[in-house]
Amino acid sequence: MDAHGTRKVRARNPTAYRARRRRSPMAKQPPAYLRVAAHLRDQIRTGRLTAGTALPTEAQLVAEYGVSITVVKGAIGALKWEGLVEGRRGSGVYVRSSHPLxxxxxxxxxxxxxxxxxxxxxxxxxxxxxxxxxxxxxxxxxxxxxxxxxxxxxxxxxxxxxxxxxxxxxxxxxxxxxxxxxxxxxxxxxxxxxxxxxxxxxxxxxxxxxxxxxxxxxxxxxxxxxxxxxxxxxxxxxxxxxxxxxxxxxxxxxxxxxxxxxxxxxx
Known part of the structure; x- marks a missing residue:
């Protein structure tokens, strides 16, 4: 406050504020479901999960990645959208064949x-x-x-x-x-x-x-x-x-x- 009791408000520097946001580690982190999807995608593309192999169950993925069931469902949904995995009714989720059937x-x-x-x-x-x-x-x-x-x-x-x-x-x-x-x-x-x-x-x-x-x-x-x-x-x-x-x-x-x-x- 100044001598008259008026509160002074410091103007925010937009450029500096954006720079601080860019430096923030949290701003660089993708959503959790994308991180889980990226890790599973890497295992598929490198051959650690081969065509026809069943993915771990949702409960196993929750335990492995320390995330919620919602995050796991989102990750599997992303891989299905990309055509990398498919759900089989009553059986689970499997890696799809990499060649056209x-x-x-x-x-x-x-x-x-x-x-x-x-x-x-x-x-x-x-x-x-x-x-x-x-x-x-x-x-x-x-x-x-x-x-x-x-x-x-x-x-x-x-x-x-x-x-x-x-x-x-x-x-x-x-x-x-x-x-x-x-x-x-x-x-x-x-x-x-x-x-x-x-x-x-x-x-x-x-x-x-x-x-x-x-x-x-x-x-x-x-x-x-x-x-x-x-x-x-x-x-x-x-x-x-x-x-x-x-x-x-x-x-x-x-x-x-x-x-x-x-x-x-x-x-």
Missing amino acids: AQYTVDRRNVREGHPLPDVGGQWDVASQDAEAEAEIAGRLQIDLGSSVTCTTYRLSEEGRTVRLVKSWEPMRLADGTLIEWPGRGPRPDIIGRLDTIGLAVATIEERVTTRAARPDELTALNLSGHRHYVLAVARTHFLDSGRPIETADVVLPGELCEIVNTFNVG
Whole structure:
């Protein structure tokens, strides 16, 4: 205070104040959950935690790092978001494979010249049934709404998990009563080979590839935990030389686990 009893307030130097804050050790510390995530990430990237290995339980991580359960959950959530780990219902959290599990391979070589389509490996489960064409499918196949179609679902599994979902539709009249009446059976199970056996030559294949959020049934089928996963969705249609669509399919792959490989034969 001065001689008149008035309190003097010293003006703060903003530059000096910011400098003191920058020098403060606390200002440099990232949140606890990020520190725990960084340590676990380092163990994954250096190979101390290998693909398929279960992370310690939440209780073990709380004890190991001396943090709360909330911090541990935040760290695991960050690693899930980065695609480094995945939760398995009723089992725990595991390090994910570092290589793409699902590979969507499109080989443009002519299969009728002795170049077979690539073998994607894995185990296919196939089931077919009679159905009626809904509006979207009727439009893609250029048939009347409600027309009879053969609907086939395929599931491709690799390393013990489903990595590709396919659902295809063909006009019922296409192969009714022939060797290829049911997709996935017969001497040549691939679509081009099947149609060749009844004298229908596929001339054009159209694919529309988009990304979107995984639907609830896809989260379950592809074993994707949480709600922030995306998938690659491929709408594929085979056409005859006349321009008539002969088969259409939806292919769904987990976006963070797959890669698309296109091979083109030039000349």
